[in-house]
Amino acid sequence: MTNAQEQKTIGTPAPTSAPTRSFLARLPAAAIVGIFLVIVIVLFSTSASGFLTLNNVTTIISAASVIMIAALGQLLVVISGGFDLSVGGVIPLAAVLFSVLTTRGWPTAGALFACLLVGAVVGLIHTFFIVYLKVNPLITTLATLSVTGGIAFIASNGQTLSVPAAAGILGDQVVGTLPWHVLLMVLLVVLMHFVLQHSILGRRIYMIGGNPEAARIAGVRVIVIGGSAYVLSAVFASFAGVVLASQLLAASGTMGSQITLQSLAAVVLGGAALTGGRGSVPGAVIGVLLLGVIANGMTILLIPSFYQQVVSGVVLLAAVTFSRLQERAKRVA
Numbered sequence: 001m002t003n004a005q006e007q008k009t010i011g012t013p014a015p016t017s018a019p020t021r022s023f024l025a026r027l028p029a030a031a032i033v034g035i036f037l038v039i040v041i042v043l044f045s046t047s048a049s050g051f052l053t054l055n056n057v058t059t060i061i062s063a064a065s066v067i068m069i070a071a072l073g074q075l076l077v078v079i080s081g082g083f084d085l086s087v088g089g090v091i092p093l094a095a096v097l098f099s100v101l102t103t104r105g106w107p108t109a110g111a112l113f114a115c116l117l118v119g120a121v122v123g124l125i126h127t128f129f130i131v132y133l134k135v136n137p138l139i140t141t142l143a144t145l146s147v148t149g150g151i152a153f154i155a156s157n158g159q160t161l162s163v164p165a166a167a168g169i170l171g172d173q174v175v176g177t178l179p180w181h182v183l184l185m186v187l188l189v190v191l192m193h194f195v196l197q198h199s200i201l202g203r204r205i206y207m208i209g210g211n212p213e214a215a216r217i218a219g220v221r222v223i224v225i226g227g228s229a230y231v232l233s234a235v236f237a238s239f240a241g242v243v244l245a246s247q248l249l250a251a252s253g254t255m256g257s258q259i260t261l262q263s264l265a266a267v268v269l270g271g272a273a274l275t276g277g278r279g280s281v282p283g284a285v286i287g288v289l290l291l292g293v294i295a296n297g298m299t300i301l302l303i304p305s306f307y308q309q310v311v312s313g314v315v316l317l318a319a320v321t322f323s324r325l326q327e328r329a330k331r332v333a
Contacts, residue, residue, distance in 0.1 A: 030271045030283035032322065037290045044297035051300055058178065064292035065185040066240050066247070066256070068285065071263040072192050073236030075284050076229040078267050079196070081209040081276030082130060084230065085141040087237045088260035089148030090122055094241030095251035096152045102167035111167065112242050119238030122148060123231030131226040145260070153253030160252040163245050171247035181243040188236075193281040205229055209276030265316040266291055274320070290315070 045052040070087050077084045094115040101111035122144060129135040170181045196202035204225045207215040216222050240259065245251040268274065269290060270283025291312060298308050 030280065030286050033269050033271075033283070033286050033290055033319070037286060037293065040290065040293055040297070044293065044300070048297050048300040051297055056296065056300075060289075060292045060296045062179060062182055062247075063296070064288050065182050066244050067259055067262050067266060067291070068185050068288045069188060069240040069243065070237050070259050071266045071284050071288055072188055072281070073233030074263040075192075075267045075270075075272060075279050075281065076196075076205060077233045078264075078272045078274065079209045079276060079279045080205050080226050080229040081212060082137040082226075082230070083141070083264060083274065084126070084233045084237075085138065085260055086122060086126070086144040086148060086234065087240075087263055088257040089145040089150075089152065090119055090234055090237040091241035091244065091256035091259055092152040092251070092253050093148045093155075094119060094238035095245035095255050096156045096161060096253060098167070098242045098245045099161040099163045099251035100155065102164050103162070108167045108169060112239075115238045115242050116235050119234040119236075120231055121234075122238075123234035124227070126230035126234065127223070127227030130230065131223050149253065149257065156251065156253045158253060160250050163249045163251060165249060168246045168249050170243050171249070179247070181247060184243075189281055189285060196281060201225065201228065206277055209278070211277075261316075262291055262312070263288075265312060265319070268316060269319045287319075 041052075050056055070091065074084055074087060097118060098111050098115050101114060102108060106114070125144060126137075126140060129140045130137045170184070171179050174180050174183060196205070204215065204220050205228075207218070207220055208222055208226050212222055212226075237259075241251075241256060244256050248255075266287030267279060267284050269287030270280065270285070272279030272283065294311055294315070295308050298311070299305075
């Protein structure tokens with residue numbers, strides 16, 4: 001054996017077998033998370049009394065619906081190649097604004113529209129700085145997170161505000177034990193799945209996330225399409241804030257601030273790539289349900305909330321690691 005061959009043999013790590021790479025490349029991330037979700041449900045159903053009851057399942061879905069609404073907007077941004085950290089500031093801002101307006105006599109529909117309009121303005125600001133000026137999305141959305149969260153805290157004077165009972169219609173039960181906001185969440189899930197899979201807008205969002213320069217050369221209006229993802233993300237976050245305030249009949253400057261991590265984690269768990277160009281609504285739904293089931297099961301078992309945060313972080317890290325390994329397998333396969 002020559003020196004060159006010997007060096008090559010010693011310096012080259014043992015590659016992953018071809019069958020393993022092929023299997024990893026073809027395996028949907030959402031499928032892995034779905035299997036893990038089933039395992040978690042089985043574990044909690046055998047260890048947590050009352051977990052697998054109709055009332056508790058309704059509670060899980062009701063609590064997860066707010067995260068799901070925010071995750072739909074986060075999914076659009078991630079697929080387009082960005083991410084939105086401002087969700088945790090827009091949600092309390094919308095909740096506080098909804099409380100203030102309805103307390104002053106605004107009709108529920110008018111207050112909801114005003115909150116969605118504020119969200120659209122935040123999205124347009126993101127469009128200008130991130131999509132048009134090419135400012136880093138981490139810096140931009142972190143700044144708007146601070147601004148919107150700060151405004152919400154100032155407007156509420158650091159206190160918890162009440163929401164009139166008449167404005168709590170989104171939290172009222174409409175079918176059995178299911179509230180209105182769950183049905184609206186289901187409609188939004190179906191609509192966004194159709195948009196991403198069967199519309200020109202959806203295909204172009206995927207194109208921008210996969211290769212923005214190629215999309216521009218192909219005639220895609222990158223600023224308009226990319227900006228629409230940020231606008232919709234902020235609008236969905238505003239709607240999530242209104243739903244949360246309507247559900248709890250209360251609002252504060254810190255309400256829902258943790259949903260930024262939860263929505264982003266759900267999207268990544270569902271198979272979305274932080275590099276853009278990949279992700280799906282069904283995957284995000286599975287990710288949201290997994291986080292919701294874990295939180296609910298640990299609550300029933302009286303496990304402190306900070307342990308829940310640790311578990312959520314570990315699950316997210318595992319999902320990101322698997323996504324990275326899958327990307328490498330696809331390049332080699």
